[in-house]
Amino acid sequence: MKRAGNWTVAAGGLAATLIGNGIGRFAYTPLIPALIAAGWFSPADAVYLAAANLAGYLAGALGAARLAQAMTGTLAIRLAAVATMASLAACAWPLGFAWYAGWRFLAGVTGGVLMVLAVPAVLALTPPARRGRAAGVVITGVGLGMAIAGAVVPAIAQIGLTFVWLTLAAAVLLLTICVWVTIPPDAPIPAVARTGAGRLSPALRLLLAAYACDALGFIPHTVFWVDYIARGLGRGLETGGAFWIVFGLGAACGPFLAGTVADRAGLGRTFAAGMALKAAGVALPLVWSAPVGLLVSSIIVGALVSGTTTLCSAWVAEQAGMTAHRRVWGWMTSAFAVAQAGGAWGMSYLFATAGSHRPLFLIGAVALAGGAALALASARSQRAAPT
DSSP states (O other), X not given: OOHHHHHHHHHHHHHHXXXXXXXXXXTXXXXXHHHHHTTXXXXXXXXXXXXXXHXXXXXXXXXXXXXXXXXXXXXXXXXXXXXXXXXXXXXXXXXXXXXXXXXXXXXXXXXXXXXXXXXXXXXXXXXXXXXXXXXXXXXXXXXXXXXXXXXXXXXXXXXXXXXXXXXXHHHHHHHHHHHHHHSOTTOOOOOOOOTTSSOOOHHHHHHHHHXXXXXXXXXXXXXXXXXXXXXXXXXXXXXXXXXXXXXXXXXXXXXXXXXXXXHHHXXXXXXXXXXXXXXXXXXXXXXXXXXXXXXXXXXXXXXXXXXHHHHHHHHHHHHHOHHHHHHHHHHHHHHHHHHHHHHHHHHHHHHHHHXXXXXXXXXXXXXXXXXXXXXXXXXXXXXHSOO
16 A cells, blocks of 8 residues: 555544544533433433444454454444444434434444444555554544534534434444445454463453453443533533533554553553543542632543543553464453443442442442452562473
8 A cells, every 4th residue: 555545544544433432422421411401301211222332342352353354344334334323313303212222223234343343444555654543543433423523513503403413424324434435345354363372361360350240331431421510419410411512632642642651661560550540530529519620620531531442452461472462352341341231220329329420430439449459469460481
């Protein structure tokens, strides 16, 4: 490929993650208060729909590689993008909880497929010297989508929810065209992880548990944050959307910032410190719900939502080696997705019964603090292991 082509493909990967996660999954978060205010869903049903999306993400992440092998990697990416567009358009009409749950589940599936397939497809077509930057471009799509949704959704929600959903679908249509023309038909597909091969070291088992704790801490802000600000604190959808923009910008910058610190302090220390800092960010609304506190929480948690994922993947490569990285990272991703889906349903039930956001932030903070302790134990085990 020509040099310009490397960045063309990376732009296609960015469009894929922007479709599947930035818009398909996370544009729903700033919509929750509007869906409740319009009477389309009760508060409990609105958050259960978010949990259905996370369950779909688990299914998509686990089945992505096999789906790609059943057709081609590029065809799977293209079909997932089209299905995301269809799911958003279908949500323009409030035809009941079951209707919405099915389409939000599908959006989760396509988000998982696009996240799993887009990154390796881009990296396989990028020279080794540019892969780090290319991966950063692709992952930026997630945070970029959050920021765009936070800016656009509250601004157009006053026109009507049907208009919002159709606008999101139209945006995905344009991005799908970008994916179609920038990712070549012969893009490589990832190999299916051999889950029966090899065993995890004690250090990696501890890291897997820490990463599952990270998934639980991920939920309060990515699902409930805008609703907490808009309805829980009574500040309105526009204010909630503004803080979601900050959250998304933090997520876009997180991988670069985390990698820069890790280059100086080491992956293990940086990952453990990031988990502890994120625990503080998730707990902050419990003691400081003033605008400055919300701003600090949005920045910290937003940056570390993507930053800890980047650090964990790199630390897996350091501990397991590049040959085993794909297999072990597949286990890590599966553990994260299982904990995320189960935690989302549990927290949705707790919110539906308690009617308060505060217990959710407490649970998330405790999980992250536990994950930080597990990460430190993993680092100690890694150092103690024979070389």
